[in-house]
Amino acid sequence: MFLLKNTYFLLIIRIILSIVFIISGIEKIANPSEFAQSIENYRLLPIFSINIFAIFLPWLELIAGMLLLFGIKIRENSMLITSLMMLFTTAVIIAIFRNLDIDCGCFGTLAAQKVGFRKVLENSVLICIGFILLFSKVQSSIELKN
Amino acid sequence: MLKQIxxxxxxxxxxxxxxxxxxxxxxxxxxVKFIRENIELQYAEPNIDNDLDSLNSTANYNITPPSLIMTEAAYTLYNSKKILFIDARDQWDFDESHIKGSINIPEYKFDMNMPIVKALNKNFTFIVYCGDVECDVSKRLAVNLSEIGFNKIYILEGGVENWIANNYPMEP
Known part of the structure; x- marks a missing residue:
């Protein structure tokens, strides 16, 4: 419990989560066709809608990651990032149960990773970090006025 | 908590x-296009084995999209020894077992500059396969190869699962 209130611990995990999403976002923005193919591999969305998600999701990851890194609206960005991670992890779990032999599409072409329980475990750690930031009494460095 | 967000x-x-x-x-x-289109594949025409000699020896500048090939027709080509099978699965699945004589190009890390891809003759005939009828990696690898100039690519329908069911040669 001490760790959850420790400013430095919260700062480190915030940086880790931010960097993961920034790198992920940049890679997918640089290779939208590969990311679109990764989304199609999961066979969860209608074909016609896949490119739309491939176009805007990486930007959402990038912007949320950068705002989180700079300590802006920490709770909101933590909630957004955690929600995205839960969504991605759900897709990975569904792919596992459907025995899909596919790349997870997590970091675009930077690091090929197949869907599997290892990926679920990695994502679960990031989800935990997101929840810690969401429920901790962390102060944003800049609070934008409503 | 939610009220604070x-x-x-x-x-x-x-x-x-x-x-x-x-x-x-x-x-x-x-x-990319805003509306994604589905890739429709056609079945290969019968008697394709009669055209293999001309296909493999001369450059065909008319790039044709990949087409599906039935397991039995693929076995006929296998016996002709004038085609090469490409396993699109990852290296661990390939090492466990694969169609005899096939090479491995894992789709998930495909790169047109891979040494194994650069070493292939683009005018040769290839059959790409993966695990089973649900598996899509062979289709995607076939499209990737087609887009970089491979002229004659077939996709094995039913994958290695159908091949094994017909007791066709596997290794190791």
């Missing part, structure tokens, strides 16, 4: 992401 900010972030994504996609040379 500014959901309008989150909505604004999503809207900004959509606008930035659309704008960047429009300007980027690597942009």
């Amino acid at each position: 500014n959901f309008r900010f989150i909505f604004l972030l999503i809207v900004i992401s959509i606008l930035l994504g659309v704008f960047y996609n429009f300007l980027s040379p690597f942009g």
Whole structure:
């Protein structure tokens, strides 16, 4: 419990989560066709809608990651990032149960990773970090006025 | 807890992401179409084995999209020894067992500059396969190869599962 209130611990995990999403976002923005193919591999969305998600999701990851890194609206960005991670992890779990032999599409072409329980475990750690930031009494460095 | 979260900010972030994504996609040379189209595959015509000699010896500048090939027809080509099978699964599945004589190009890490891809003759005939009828990696690898100039690519329908069911040669 001490760790959850420790400013430095919260700062480190915030940086880790931010960097993961920034790198992920940049890679997918640089290779939208590969990311679109990764989304199609999961066979969860209608074909016609896949490119739309491939176009805007990486930007959402990038912007949320950068705002989180700079300590802006920490709770909101933590909630957004955690929600995205839960969504991605759900897709990975569904792919596992459907025995899909596919790349997870997590970091675009930077690091090929197949869907599997290892990926679920990695994502679960990031989800935990997101929840810690969401429920901790962390102060944003800049609070934008409503 | 939820009352402390500014959901309008989150909505604004999503809207900004959509606008930035659309704008960047429009300007980027690597942009994609907004509406994705499905890749329709055709079945290969029968008696294709009679054309193998001419296909493998001369350059065919008319690049044709990949087509599906039934297991029995693929076995006929296998016996002709004038084609090469490409396993699109990852290296661990390939090492466990694969169609005899096939090579491995894992689709998930395909790169046109891979040594094994650069070593292949683009005018040769290839049959790409993966695990089973649900597996899509062979289709995607076949499209990738076709886009970089491989002229004659077939996709084994039913994958290695059908091949094994017919007791066709496997290794190790």
